[in-house]
Amino acid sequence: MFSQTNQQTSLHYPIPASQPQNLQEASQPVMADLKSPENVRTLIEYDVESGDYVMSTYVGETRISTPLSISQKEYADYWLQQSNAQFFKKKNQIDYSKKKDEFSLTDMQFDLGAAEKIFGPGGVQLRTQGAVEISFGVKNNIVENPALSERARNRTYFDFDQSIQLSVNGKVGDKINVNMNYDTEASFDYDAKAIKLRYAGKEDEIIKSLEAGNVSMPVKNTLISGGTSLFGAKTELQFGKLNVAAVISQQNAQTTSASMEGGTQTTRFEISVDAYDENRHFFLSQYFRDNYDQWMSKLPYISSGIVINKIEVWVTNKRARMDNARHIIAFADMAEPQRIANNHWKADASQPYPSNQANSLYAEMLAQYAAARQIGEATAVLSPLEDYGMQIGEDYERLESARLLLPSEYSLNKSLGYISLNQALNPDEVLAVAFEYTKNGKVYQVGEFSTDGVESPQALFVKLLKGTNLEPASPTWDLMMKNVYALGTYNMPKEDFRLNITYQNDTVGTTLNYLTESRLKNQILLRVFRLDRLNSQNEAYPDGLFDYVEGYTAQSSHGRIIFPVVEPFGSYLRTQMADDALAERYVFQELYDSTLTVVKQLTDKNKFRLDGEYRADIAAEISLGAMNVARGSVGVTAGGRLLTENV
Structure with missing residues (x-):
């Protein structure tokens, strides 16, 4: 065995003695050395007679060193030094192993x-x-x-x-x-x-x-x-x-309940008035909107005297279907006899009803801007109209390969002049129409039909109902109906249908189906909003129940409720209250003058609710009338006892 001594050559990293002669050699820190064989070991034993500790080095069972005797204090110092060395050695190994681990994003x-x-x-x-x-x-x-x-x-x-x-x-x-x-x-x-x-x-x-x-x-x-x-x-x-x-x-969910008894399912619903059926129902002209309240005031009789005989409905062709596709140029002011957004177009006093001759727009298109029928040149040809404030996206739309909707894709109210689409439009989609109707025995036409002799690929001039930029300032904003509410069901039965209109009264801390002040005090809200004028025989005697008039106040096939006024919680309610100062507490005019994004933030105004129930026969399965039902959110009781799922 070899070790470095003072008489030998000095090394930068001294080699510890395998057979230490004193405690200093045994305690010397090891800077660099080879690992000792496994059968070489150093033992420290307690000597009972002397009270000291004896340190010896063995190879196997053979002692190879002279026993070294150390006192109890020296042993305690030696043990503390060795324990510290082992602790820092283990910690260094842990830190080293962590550094070797590769960084992983997973x-x-x-x-x-x-x-x-x-x-x-x-x-x-x-x-x-x-x-x-x-x-x-x-x-x-x-x-x-x-x-x-x-x-x-x-x-x-x-x-x-x-x-x-x-x-x-x-x-x-x-x-x-x-x-x-x-x-x-x-x-x-x-x-x-x-x-x-x-x-x-x-x-x-x-x-x-x-x-x-x-x-x-x-x-x-x-x-x-x-x-x-x-x-x-x-x-x-x-x-x-x-x-x-x-x-x-x-x-982030809505709670609904349904009850079944004797093979009949009762479904309850509650709808906030800001949840109207957006981008789905549209008046065909400002004229029809302006007269809607008057024509619906005598239900079940409609006093419009109008019958729409023919209609073509065009939408943005996002599916790239080329059958029944045509280029169109749609104008918001086309055929408007009175409410003309752009002053450049002049109304014809002899034409009180919507028609291509009601104002100067259609005639000017034929006379001065006929070249716009070439859809690729339409923007350049119509550019002079920008001097009069005409803006694409609001006042007119240029649409290539617009898709003609099939009659099965929408429904038409022929006497009130509005359409209901089966599928709601996206915000960037365009809706335009051409239609023909009879009024007092005379036929009027709005826009051009695809069968009028304008050959493809020339564009048709049609009536714009919705542009790509629909906002409250747009000329077509009022054409979108905001008085239709969908219950989320189909085949809604008339029998046992119940509807209530309530108001959240903060003074009493609950919802009431009447107002507590103004000249409408204590009148049920159904009657205030003209939804309770008739009895079950459609006679003009209120009975406290919703007037279910198919096609006018309700659409059974799509589960819709339709108000007989265009702005029930806005201008109509203000007129009925006849007190502007008091009306400010109740009227929700922003519902019709603002986008739904803005409306949903006005919680202090949004206090009216539609609630009720309807019944329908059921088979073995029970319809929840909802999608995206959260797991564990459905509770079923029978005879007052809560049932366990999947048991």
Whole structure:
């Protein structure tokens, strides 16, 4: 065995002695050395007679060194030195192994340091799972249709699609858990996006749990119903034997109930007045809107004297269907006899009803702007009209290959002059019409039909009902009906149908079906809004029930309620109250003068509700009348007993 001594050559890293002669050699720190064989070991034994400790080196069972005797104090110092050396050696190995671990976005871990005293041990752990798929391409469609222009035959557009299924699970110490999910392919909205942060307290802490994000409030008794599909914060506190659970949240769902008895299902509904059927129902002209209230005032008799004989409805061709497709140029002021948005067009006093001759627009198009029928030149040809304030998207629309709707894709009220689309329009879609009607035995036409002799690919001049930029200042804003409400059902029966209109009265703290002041005091709101003028025989005697007049106040096939006035909670209510100062408390004029985005923020005005119920025969299955039903949110009772799902 060899070791460095003072008499030998000095080394930068001294080699420790395998057979130490004194405690100093045994305690000498090892800077660099080879590992001793496994059968070489140093033992320290206690000598009972002397009270000292004996240090010896063995190879196997053979002692190879002279025993070294050390005192109890020297042993304690030696043991402390060796323990510290082993501790820092292990810690260095742990730190070194952590540095060798590769950084991974799917499994990240961080130390909390001093924050462990707050959140507990474990550090920060973040684990990500899922897949992200993004596809991007360019599509080119060539349709060899001689009826189309050269430009319309060749269409090139970008195709972008993404598919994301991502799950993130995180922990902060042993008290906080974070769960996030995002799935673009989810079947239901509540599965698409979810986030939840949860803090779990210890047994002796006041805060037992604190949750934020997607939370729920289950209640174990039948007197109070809990809440699901909640987004907000929830906490559970404990004060001795008192447990407190509190939730502050927004409910992203609507609660409905249905009852069955004797083979009949009763469905209850409640609708806020700001939930009108948007972008689906449109007047064909400002004339029809202006006279709607008057014509509906004598239900079930309609006093319009109008019968619409023929109509063509054109929409944006987003599906690229080229059958029954035509280029169109649609004008908001076309055929308007009175409410003309642009002063450039002059009304003809001899034409009081909507027609192509009601103002100068159509005649001027034929005389000065006929070249606009070439759809590719339309923008340039119509550009001089910009000097008169004509703007594309509001005053007129130029639409290539517009799609002609089939009669089965919409319904038409022939005497009141409005259409109801089966599918609501997107905000950027265009709606235009051409129609012919009879009034007092005379035939009038608005716009041009595809059969009028204007050959394709020349564009048709038609009436614009909705442009790509529909806002309150748009000339066509009032053409969109805001007095139609959908109950979300089909084949709504007239028998046993009940409808109520209520108002949230903050003074009494509840909803009432009447107002407590003004000249309308104590009149039921159904009667105030002309929905209770008739009895069950359609005679002019109010009976306190909703006047179910098919096609006028109700559409059974689509489950819709239609008010007999265009602005029931706006200008009409103000007129009925006859007191502007008092009307300011109740009238919700913003419902008709603002977009729904703005309207939904006016909670102090949004106090009217539509509620009621209807009955229908059922088979073995019970319709909930809803989509995106949250798991665990359906409760079924029979004879007062709560049933268990899947049992």
